[in-house]
Amino acid sequence: MSTTTTIRLEDDLKERVSEAAARAGKTAHAFIRDAIAESVAQAEFDAEADRICEERWAEFLRTGEAVPWDDVKAYMRATAAGKKAKRPLARKIV
Template identity: 55%
Template sequence: MSTTTIRLEDDLKARINAAAAQAGKTAHAFILDALAQTVEQVEQDNAFHALADERWARIRATGKTVDWDKAKTYLTARANGERPRKPAK
């Protein structure tokens, strides 16, 4: 395990201490959790964008898409807890 030093403005440090106390954690644990959550969010965002880029490239290469009305019906059913078949391209 390595050590990293960060410099915090006094106001931010006070806010971290208060938030950590409210969460029942030490400031150190609170900061580690915040960093881990931020890193995970960036990784998820990058994976999402990579998938979107891949799908967009496939659409551009093949021209195949799903009709909007069929996609909307499918998504509405999923949002309502149903398990419909995916619409055909």
């Protein structure tokens, strides 16, 4: 189900939206709708990333264990080069 929402735009922004929509081959309505959907998706992604970060930070504070950055870099370089690399393990960080 869809509902109607009214937004008020300054004249210059409305013109910019119309021009950008035309360049994208969309109507101004579709352009605005897509922009809102992208913004909402980004906000949801950011919220989930924040949740994961908080969860992992709490785990680090509880255990004191993490994978050292140098170990991560070496693993990623080896993997990117197509080499078989042993996944680094978390250990106590002093």
